[in-house]
Amino acid sequence: MLYLAALLVHCVPLAMAQYDICKSWVTTDDGPSWEFYACQPKAMRMKDYVTVRVDPAGITCGDPPERFCTHENPYLCSDECDASNPDLAHPPKLMFDSEDEGLATYWQSVTWRRYPEPLLANITLSWNKSIELTDDIVITFEYGRPTIMMLEKSLDNGRTWHPYQYYADDCMEAFSMPARRVRDLSTTSANRVLCTEEYSRWAGSKKEKTVRFEVRDRFAIFAGPDLKNMDNLYTRLESAKGLKDFFTVTDLRMRLLRPALGGTYVQRENLYKYFYAVSNIEVTGRCKCNLHANLCTFKEGSLQCECEHNTTGQDCGKCKKNFRSRSWRAGSYLPLPNGSPNACAAAGSAFGNCECYGHSNRCSYIDFLNVVTCVSCKHNTRGQHCQHCRLGFYRNSSAELDDENVCIECNCNQIGSMHDRCNETGYCECREGATGPKCDDCLPNYYWRQGCFPNVCDDELLLCQNGGTCYQNQRCICPVGFKGVLCQQSRCEADKQDCDGAPGARGSPAALALAMLALQLPGWVDL
Numbered sequence: 001m002l003y004l005a006a007l008l009v010h011c012v013p014l015a016m017a018q019y020d021i022c023k024s025w026v027t028t029d030d031g032p033s034w035e036f037y038a039c040q041p042k043a044m045r046m047k048d049y050v051t052v053r054v055d056p057a058g059i060t061c062g063d064p065p066e067r068f069c070t071h072e073n074p075y076l077c078s079d080e081c082d083a084s085n086p087d088l089a090h091p092p093k094l095m096f097d098s099e100d101e102g103l104a105t106y107w108q109s110v111t112w113r114r115y116p117e118p119l120l121a122n123i124t125l126s127w128n129k130s131i132e133l134t135d136d137i138v139i140t141f142e143y144g145r146p147t148i149m150m151l152e153k154s155l156d157n158g159r160t161w162h163p164y165q166y167y168a169d170d171c172m173e174a175f176s177m178p179a180r181r182v183r184d185l186s187t188t189s190a191n192r193v194l195c196t197e198e199y200s201r202w203a204g205s206k207k208e209k210t211v212r213f214e215v216r217d218r219f220a221i222f223a224g225p226d227l228k229n230m231d232n233l234y235t236r237l238e239s240a241k242g243l244k245d246f247f248t249v250t251d252l253r254m255r256l257l258r259p260a261l262g263g264t265y266v267q268r269e270n271l272y273k274y275f276y277a278v279s280n281i282e283v284t285g286r287c288k289c290n291l292h293a294n295l296c297t298f299k300e301g302s303l304q305c306e307c308e309h310n311t312t313g314q315d316c317g318k319c320k321k322n323f324r325s326r327s328w329r330a331g332s333y334l335p336l337p338n339g340s341p342n343a344c345a346a347a348g349s350a351f352g353n354c355e356c357y358g359h360s361n362r363c364s365y366i367d368f369l370n371v372v373t374c375v376s377c378k379h380n381t382r383g384q385h386c387q388h389c390r391l392g393f394y395r396n397s398s399a400e401l402d403d404e405n406v407c408i409e410c411n412c413n414q415i416g417s418m419h420d421r422c423n424e425t426g427y428c429e430c431r432e433g434a435t436g437p438k439c440d441d442c443l444p445n446y447y448w449r450q451g452c453f454p455n456v457c458d459d460e461l462l463l464c465q466n467g468g469t470c471y472q473n474q475r476c477i478c479p480v481g482f483k484g485v486l487c488q489q490s491r492c493e494a495d496k497q498d499c500d501g502a503p504g505a506r507g508s509p510a511a512l513a514l515a516m517l518a519l520q521l522p523g524w525v526d527l
Helices: 173-176 215-223 230-239 509-519
Strands: 004-009 022-030 031-036 053-055 067-068 079-081 121-133 137-141 148-156 162-168 210-213 249-258 277-282 284-286 296-300 300-304 363-367 372-374 393-394 407-409 416-420 428-430 447-448 453-455 470-473 475-476
Touching: 121 277, 121 300, 162 173, 162 210, 215 230
Parallel strands: none
Antiparallel strands: 004 022, 022 031, 053 121, 067 079, 121 249, 121 284, 137 210, 137 277, 148 162, 148 249, 296 300, 363 372, 393 407, 416 428, 447 453, 470 475
């Protein structure tokens, strides 16, 4: 029974957030020990750690210098963008700088002077790290919001992209979708991708600058308008399929598809008033650490979770080397209020914690050995914790111990190898003359014929004598009057008829045909 919380490891105020403490040092009837809790880092301004890319190449204004005008003064085109002049340049970094004394600084695109080609621009934000959104994404546009744009997300560092929200002054015309509002979504559709017209129509007011991705309104579906019922939100994040991943990103991409038109149709006679200008992008979130860390630091150019619960990795996504007796699992918000840490455990830590790297779901206690062992290991594994490979299989060095493909079949050649077992690197034990990882090749001076046999002759070492010719490194074909493995013996010594010139069995056509037939057999005898 717990009766004293002696020391909190991380002195973080409880009022800051729920799930902000990973562990505490407690004293029990069995002595002092760590008690673990699910934990997560605090929310922060993610734009301070972002990398931005704008494409296509040449979409940023100023190279070459270009004049532009605004919708308020469409024919007073005296403003200029010049990349070579710091006072007139509008590079991408100005979307994330501090704007002093209310003076807006912004990135700006080229103007739409290339009409009828569409003016398209992509702004990609990358963190090289999974982050969880905790508040609205707010994009501030100068000189008018786009009439058509998309927000996309990636969960795999930009390799694949998925729609996040569509924006248009006419959703049906632009995307063949009806316009919807986030606050009208239900608990079963909170992660639906929709199209909104709230941020695209021309209002004629300089105050109408922002475009939002409404994270808080989606949270409010579960937590209430003031987000007071966070317990219900955390419960839904665990139980609703895909909801937690919906608020998780590694990259965001804004696809700007049509600029502000000033409430009118495109006026081809003055294309210098159509362009994009973004002064600020706010992204608020926390590092995704799978509820195994409450600190996230910026190291060597990227965010890194300070992992607890014997976990490791950028997202605390695997167990430390010596704590893999159970399969890695993310922490859980449930049960409330402290959640489940699902900490990684050392091998043999306790009977109740015995797991088998996901290769078995049953354990047995062996009384006389006082050990717990896994039963019926699957995936070609064996051992107390299914941590070894069965005979005839070896460890896949590129797979973790809990991977179903952790053990690879040896596939030793049945003829060239001694048995079907291999060493830890996958090499089989070969018979004499055989070689290769699977014993399916022959060493030099050996040839393959249902196994490896030594060469009888070759062109360099074992030369046929007395005019004999070497046939496929397997035997010498001897001229009339000689015999032996290398044609080294004269037939005169054994058969006087041959010496006298009388026809002998060796020189007859039938005997020569018989000799050629013998060459096709694995074993041969000297005639």
